Amino acid sequence: MASATETAALPEAAPAPARRLPRRLVAFAERAALPLLLVAGWEAFARSGALPAALLPAPTTVLHALGDWLLGLDESTQTYSGHWVPDALASLTRVAAGYAIASVSAILIGIAIGWWRLVERTVEPTLQMLRPIPPVSWIPLAIIWFGIADKPAIFLVFLGAFFPVLMNTIHGVRGVDRNLIRAGSMMGASERQLLTDIVLPAALPSIFSGLRIAIGSAWMLTVTAEMVAVKSGLGYVLWDSYYFLRYDIVLAAMISIGLLGYLSDLGLKALMASVLHWQKGTTVQGR
Numbered sequence: 001m002a003s004a005t006e007t008a009a010l011p012e013a014a015p016a017p018a019r020r021l022p023r024r025l026v027a028f029a030e031r032a033a034l035p036l037l038l039v040a041g042w043e044a045f046a047r048s049g050a051l052p053a054a055l056l057p058a059p060t061t062v063l064h065a066l067g068d069w070l071l072g073l074d075e076s077t078q079t080y081s082g083h084w085v086p087d088a089l090a091s092l093t094r095v096a097a098g099y100a101i102a103s104v105s106a107i108l109i110g111i112a113i114g115w116w117r118l119v120e121r122t123v124e125p126t127l128q129m130l131r132p133i134p135p136v137s138w139i140p141l142a143i144i145w146f147g148i149a150d151k152p153a154i155f156l157v158f159l160g161a162f163f164p165v166l167m168n169t170i171h172g173v174r175g176v177d178r179n180l181i182r183a184g185s186m187m188g189a190s191e192r193q194l195l196t197d198i199v200l201p202a203a204l205p206s207i208f209s210g211l212r213i214a215i216g217s218a219w220m221l222t223v224t225a226e227m228v229a230v231k232s233g234l235g236y237v238l239w240d241s242y243y244f245l246r247y248d249i250v251l252a253a254m255i256s257i258g259l260l261g262y263l264s265d266l267g268l269k270a271l272m273a274s275v276l277h278w279q280k281g282t283t284v285q286g287r
Contacts, residue, residue, distance in 0.1 A: 057248040066252040069237075077249055080237060088256060091222055091233040094150055095264070098157025099218045103211060106162045110169025111203075115195065127166065135159040135221050143229050153225035153233075160221035161214035168210025172203030205279070208272045212265060219261040234260075 039059050045051075046058035053061075067073050072082025080087075109127075112119045135156050142152035176199050184198045226235025234253050241249035 054245065055247060057251060062248050062251045062255070065246075065248040066255065069249065069252055077246070080241070080249060084256070087232065087234050087237055088260065090230075091219075091226065091235065091257075092260065094153045094222045094225070094230075094233065095157055095215075095218045097150075098154040098222070099161050099215060101154070102158045102161035102214065102218075103165050106165035106210075106214075107169050107207060110166045110207075111173055111195065111200070113166075114170045114173025114203075115199065124170075127163075131163045131167075136224055139225070139228055142225075148229055148231065150230065152229040153222055156221045156225040156229075157218045160217035164213040164217060165207070165210040168206045168213070169203065172206025173199055175206065176202040204276060208268070208276070212268050212272075215264045215268060216261060219257060219264070223257055 043059050046053065046056050057065075064073075065077055066084075068075065068077045069080050069082070070084040075081040109123065113124050113127075114120075138156060138159060139152070142155050146152040146155060180198050180202060181194060184194050189197065222233070223235035223238065226233040227239040230236055234257050238250055238253035238257075241247075241253065
Protein backbone atom coordinates (compact mmCIF):
# COMPACT_ATOMS: atom_id res chain seq x y z
CA MET A 1 0.00 0.00 0.00
CA ALA A 2 1.45 3.38 -1.05
CA SER A 3 2.29 5.86 1.69
CA ALA A 4 0.77 9.33 1.92
CA THR A 5 4.03 10.86 0.64
CA GLU A 6 4.10 8.59 -2.41
CA THR A 7 0.44 9.27 -3.09
CA ALA A 8 1.01 13.03 -3.00
CA ALA A 9 3.89 12.73 -5.46
CA LEU A 10 1.79 11.01 -8.11
CA PRO A 11 0.85 13.35 -10.99
CA GLU A 12 -2.82 14.16 -11.26
CA ALA A 13 -4.68 12.90 -14.31
CA ALA A 14 -5.40 15.63 -16.81
CA PRO A 15 -9.06 16.51 -17.20
CA ALA A 16 -10.73 14.77 -20.12
CA PRO A 17 -11.38 17.97 -22.11
CA ALA A 18 -7.74 19.01 -21.73
CA ARG A 19 -6.58 15.66 -23.11
CA ARG A 20 -9.01 15.82 -26.01
CA LEU A 21 -8.20 19.39 -26.99
CA PRO A 22 -4.82 18.71 -28.66
CA ARG A 23 -6.31 15.80 -30.58
CA ARG A 24 -9.14 17.99 -31.82
CA LEU A 25 -6.70 20.69 -32.84
CA VAL A 26 -4.60 18.16 -34.72
CA ALA A 27 -7.68 16.78 -36.47
CA PHE A 28 -8.79 20.30 -37.41
CA ALA A 29 -5.33 21.13 -38.73
CA GLU A 30 -5.29 17.97 -40.83
CA ARG A 31 -8.65 18.85 -42.39
CA ALA A 32 -7.80 22.50 -42.93
CA ALA A 33 -4.28 22.07 -44.34
CA LEU A 34 -5.20 21.19 -47.93
CA PRO A 35 -7.99 23.81 -48.30
CA LEU A 36 -5.67 26.51 -46.93
CA LEU A 37 -2.90 25.48 -49.32
CA LEU A 38 -5.32 25.57 -52.26
CA VAL A 39 -6.62 29.01 -51.26
CA ALA A 40 -3.08 30.31 -50.83
CA GLY A 41 -2.09 29.00 -54.26
CA TRP A 42 -5.25 30.48 -55.78
CA GLU A 43 -4.53 33.87 -54.19
CA ALA A 44 -0.92 33.84 -55.40
CA PHE A 45 -1.92 32.88 -58.95
CA ALA A 46 -4.70 35.47 -59.07
CA ARG A 47 -2.32 38.20 -57.88
CA SER A 48 0.37 37.18 -60.36
CA GLY A 49 -1.50 38.75 -63.27
CA ALA A 50 -1.41 35.59 -65.39
CA LEU A 51 -5.14 36.11 -65.94
CA PRO A 52 -7.16 39.33 -65.76
CA ALA A 53 -8.64 39.91 -62.31
CA ALA A 54 -12.12 40.04 -63.82
CA LEU A 55 -11.75 36.48 -65.14
CA LEU A 56 -10.13 35.00 -62.04
CA PRO A 57 -11.04 36.95 -58.89
CA ALA A 58 -8.78 36.44 -55.91
CA PRO A 59 -10.16 34.60 -52.86
CA THR A 60 -10.34 37.86 -50.92
CA THR A 61 -12.54 39.34 -53.65
CA VAL A 62 -14.77 36.27 -53.67
CA LEU A 63 -15.09 36.30 -49.89
CA HIS A 64 -16.10 39.96 -50.00
CA ALA A 65 -18.78 39.16 -52.57
CA LEU A 66 -19.96 36.22 -50.46
CA GLY A 67 -20.09 38.44 -47.38
CA ASP A 68 -22.20 41.05 -49.15
CA TRP A 69 -24.45 38.37 -50.63
CA LEU A 70 -24.89 36.94 -47.15
CA LEU A 71 -25.07 40.05 -44.99
CA GLY A 72 -25.64 42.96 -47.37
CA LEU A 73 -22.44 44.75 -46.37
CA ASP A 74 -22.12 47.38 -49.10
CA GLU A 75 -24.42 46.19 -51.91
CA SER A 76 -21.40 45.41 -54.10
CA THR A 77 -23.31 42.35 -55.35
CA GLN A 78 -26.21 44.61 -56.35
CA THR A 79 -29.55 42.75 -56.50
CA TYR A 80 -28.09 39.71 -54.72
CA SER A 81 -26.98 41.71 -51.68
CA GLY A 82 -28.32 40.21 -48.46
CA HIS A 83 -30.27 37.46 -50.24
CA TRP A 84 -28.02 34.46 -49.62
CA VAL A 85 -30.26 32.85 -47.01
CA PRO A 86 -33.42 32.83 -49.20
CA ASP A 87 -31.39 31.53 -52.15
CA ALA A 88 -29.79 28.79 -50.05
CA LEU A 89 -33.12 27.79 -48.50
CA ALA A 90 -34.72 27.55 -51.94
CA SER A 91 -32.01 25.15 -53.13
CA LEU A 92 -32.01 23.23 -49.85
CA THR A 93 -35.77 22.72 -50.02
CA ARG A 94 -35.56 21.29 -53.53
CA VAL A 95 -32.68 19.02 -52.58
CA ALA A 96 -34.45 17.77 -49.45
CA ALA A 97 -37.73 17.07 -51.27
CA GLY A 98 -36.22 15.24 -54.25
CA TYR A 99 -33.69 13.38 -52.10
CA ALA A 100 -36.28 12.19 -49.59
CA ILE A 101 -38.62 10.89 -52.31
CA ALA A 102 -35.74 9.19 -54.13
CA SER A 103 -34.30 7.61 -50.97
CA VAL A 104 -37.54 6.11 -49.70
CA SER A 105 -38.67 4.79 -53.08
CA ALA A 106 -35.22 3.47 -54.03
CA ILE A 107 -34.76 1.62 -50.73
CA LEU A 108 -38.19 -0.02 -50.98
CA ILE A 109 -37.78 -0.98 -54.64
CA GLY A 110 -34.18 -2.09 -54.07
CA ILE A 111 -35.20 -4.40 -51.22
CA ALA A 112 -37.98 -5.86 -53.37
CA ILE A 113 -35.65 -6.46 -56.32
CA GLY A 114 -32.94 -7.95 -54.14
CA TRP A 115 -35.29 -10.25 -52.23
CA TRP A 116 -37.96 -11.43 -54.66
CA ARG A 117 -36.91 -13.03 -57.95
CA LEU A 118 -40.20 -12.14 -59.64
CA VAL A 119 -39.68 -8.42 -58.97
CA GLU A 120 -36.09 -8.73 -60.18
CA ARG A 121 -37.21 -10.25 -63.48
CA THR A 122 -40.09 -7.85 -64.11
CA VAL A 123 -38.82 -4.51 -62.76
CA GLU A 124 -35.02 -4.45 -62.83
CA PRO A 125 -34.55 -4.64 -66.66
CA THR A 126 -36.66 -1.51 -67.17
CA LEU A 127 -34.81 0.39 -64.45
CA GLN A 128 -31.46 -0.69 -65.85
CA MET A 129 -32.45 0.72 -69.25
CA LEU A 130 -33.43 4.03 -67.66
CA ARG A 131 -30.32 4.28 -65.48
CA PRO A 132 -27.80 5.20 -68.24
CA ILE A 133 -29.94 8.13 -69.41
CA PRO A 134 -28.35 11.34 -68.06
CA PRO A 135 -30.76 13.19 -65.74
CA VAL A 136 -30.07 16.47 -67.58
CA SER A 137 -31.57 14.97 -70.73
CA TRP A 138 -34.92 14.97 -68.92
CA ILE A 139 -34.88 18.76 -68.56
CA PRO A 140 -37.04 19.53 -71.66
CA LEU A 141 -39.65 16.99 -70.61
CA ALA A 142 -39.53 18.16 -67.00
CA ILE A 143 -40.25 21.74 -68.09
CA ILE A 144 -43.08 20.60 -70.37
CA TRP A 145 -44.61 18.40 -67.67
CA PHE A 146 -44.12 20.61 -64.61
CA GLY A 147 -43.53 24.13 -65.94
CA ILE A 148 -41.06 26.70 -64.59
CA ALA A 149 -41.22 26.16 -60.83
CA ASP A 150 -39.94 23.91 -58.07
CA LYS A 151 -41.39 20.68 -59.49
CA PRO A 152 -38.96 20.21 -62.41
CA ALA A 153 -36.02 20.78 -60.07
CA ILE A 154 -37.38 18.28 -57.55
CA PHE A 155 -37.98 15.79 -60.38
CA LEU A 156 -34.39 16.11 -61.60
CA VAL A 157 -33.02 15.78 -58.07
CA PHE A 158 -35.13 12.63 -57.70
CA LEU A 159 -33.63 11.17 -60.89
CA GLY A 160 -30.09 11.99 -59.82
CA ALA A 161 -30.46 10.53 -56.32
CA PHE A 162 -32.65 7.51 -57.10
CA PHE A 163 -30.28 5.18 -58.92
CA PRO A 164 -27.26 5.36 -56.55
CA VAL A 165 -29.50 4.42 -53.62
CA LEU A 166 -31.29 1.76 -55.66
CA MET A 167 -28.14 0.00 -56.86
CA ASN A 168 -26.49 0.03 -53.44
CA THR A 169 -29.66 -1.27 -51.80
CA ILE A 170 -29.89 -4.15 -54.28
CA HIS A 171 -26.21 -4.91 -53.72
CA GLY A 172 -26.65 -4.79 -49.94
CA VAL A 173 -29.66 -7.13 -49.94
CA ARG A 174 -28.06 -9.64 -52.30
CA GLY A 175 -24.89 -9.61 -50.25
CA VAL A 176 -26.56 -10.73 -47.00
CA ASP A 177 -25.00 -13.90 -45.60
CA ARG A 178 -27.24 -16.90 -46.39
CA ASN A 179 -26.37 -18.43 -43.04
CA LEU A 180 -28.11 -15.53 -41.30
CA ILE A 181 -31.24 -16.17 -43.36
CA ARG A 182 -31.12 -19.89 -42.57
CA ALA A 183 -30.62 -19.21 -38.88
CA GLY A 184 -33.59 -16.86 -38.82
CA SER A 185 -35.76 -19.36 -40.66
CA MET A 186 -34.78 -22.13 -38.25
CA MET A 187 -35.82 -19.89 -35.37
CA GLY A 188 -39.28 -19.60 -36.91
CA ALA A 189 -38.98 -16.05 -38.27
CA SER A 190 -41.57 -15.01 -40.83
CA GLU A 191 -40.59 -13.47 -44.16
CA ARG A 192 -41.42 -10.02 -42.83
CA GLN A 193 -39.24 -10.62 -39.78
CA LEU A 194 -36.40 -11.87 -41.97
CA LEU A 195 -36.57 -8.66 -43.99
CA THR A 196 -36.87 -6.24 -41.08
CA ASP A 197 -34.64 -7.96 -38.52
CA ILE A 198 -31.93 -9.58 -40.67
CA VAL A 199 -31.82 -8.40 -44.27
CA LEU A 200 -32.34 -4.67 -43.74
CA PRO A 201 -29.81 -4.31 -40.88
CA ALA A 202 -27.23 -6.33 -42.82
CA ALA A 203 -27.77 -4.20 -45.94
CA LEU A 204 -27.62 -0.84 -44.11
CA PRO A 205 -23.88 -0.20 -44.67
CA SER A 206 -24.36 -0.54 -48.42
CA ILE A 207 -27.56 1.54 -48.31
CA PHE A 208 -25.79 4.36 -46.47
CA SER A 209 -23.03 4.31 -49.08
CA GLY A 210 -25.69 4.87 -51.73
CA LEU A 211 -27.28 7.64 -49.68
CA ARG A 212 -23.96 9.48 -49.42
CA ILE A 213 -23.35 9.20 -53.16
CA ALA A 214 -26.89 10.34 -53.84
CA ILE A 215 -26.68 13.52 -51.77
CA GLY A 216 -23.83 14.76 -53.96
CA SER A 217 -25.81 13.95 -57.09
CA ALA A 218 -28.83 15.71 -55.61
CA TRP A 219 -26.91 18.96 -55.17
CA MET A 220 -25.45 18.75 -58.67
CA LEU A 221 -28.87 18.21 -60.23
CA THR A 222 -30.65 20.95 -58.32
CA VAL A 223 -28.04 23.46 -59.49
CA THR A 224 -28.46 22.24 -63.07
CA ALA A 225 -32.24 22.54 -62.81
CA GLU A 226 -32.06 26.02 -61.31
CA MET A 227 -29.95 27.18 -64.21
CA VAL A 228 -32.68 26.46 -66.74
CA ALA A 229 -36.01 25.71 -65.07
CA VAL A 230 -36.22 27.84 -61.90
CA LYS A 231 -35.77 31.53 -61.15
CA SER A 232 -34.38 31.23 -57.63
CA GLY A 233 -31.72 29.35 -55.69
CA LEU A 234 -27.95 29.13 -55.72
CA GLY A 235 -27.82 27.62 -59.21
CA TYR A 236 -29.94 30.43 -60.62
CA VAL A 237 -27.66 33.05 -59.02
CA LEU A 238 -24.61 31.25 -60.42
CA TRP A 239 -25.99 31.25 -63.96
CA ASP A 240 -27.47 34.75 -63.78
CA SER A 241 -24.24 36.28 -62.47
CA TYR A 242 -22.35 34.56 -65.28
CA TYR A 243 -24.41 36.52 -67.82
CA PHE A 244 -23.35 39.77 -66.10
CA LEU A 245 -19.69 38.67 -65.96
CA ARG A 246 -19.67 38.70 -62.15
CA TYR A 247 -17.28 35.82 -61.71
CA ASP A 248 -16.75 36.69 -58.06
CA ILE A 249 -20.43 35.86 -57.45
CA VAL A 250 -20.13 32.75 -59.64
CA LEU A 251 -17.31 31.48 -57.43
CA ALA A 252 -19.17 32.52 -54.28
CA ALA A 253 -22.14 30.43 -55.45
CA MET A 254 -19.86 27.48 -56.15
CA ILE A 255 -18.35 27.76 -52.67
CA SER A 256 -21.83 27.94 -51.13
CA ILE A 257 -22.96 24.81 -52.96
CA GLY A 258 -19.80 22.97 -51.94
CA LEU A 259 -20.20 23.91 -48.27
CA LEU A 260 -23.88 22.96 -48.15
CA GLY A 261 -23.12 19.66 -49.87
CA TYR A 262 -20.32 19.00 -47.39
CA LEU A 263 -22.58 19.76 -44.43
CA SER A 264 -25.25 17.46 -45.88
CA ASP A 265 -22.70 14.66 -46.11
CA LEU A 266 -21.54 15.33 -42.54
CA GLY A 267 -25.13 14.96 -41.38
CA LEU A 268 -25.42 11.63 -43.17
CA LYS A 269 -22.12 10.47 -41.66
CA ALA A 270 -23.37 11.35 -38.18
CA LEU A 271 -26.62 9.48 -38.81
CA MET A 272 -24.69 6.50 -40.18
CA ALA A 273 -22.42 6.44 -37.12
CA SER A 274 -25.47 6.48 -34.86
CA VAL A 275 -27.40 3.77 -36.73
CA LEU A 276 -24.35 1.56 -37.41
CA HIS A 277 -22.88 1.95 -33.93
CA TRP A 278 -22.16 -1.78 -33.87
CA GLN A 279 -19.43 -1.23 -36.48
CA LYS A 280 -17.34 0.85 -34.08
CA GLY A 281 -14.22 -1.08 -33.16
CA THR A 282 -15.03 -4.00 -35.48
CA THR A 283 -14.34 -2.54 -38.93
CA VAL A 284 -11.79 -0.28 -40.57
CA GLN A 285 -14.50 2.37 -40.82
CA GLY A 286 -15.09 2.19 -37.07
CA ARG A 287 -11.52 3.01 -36.08
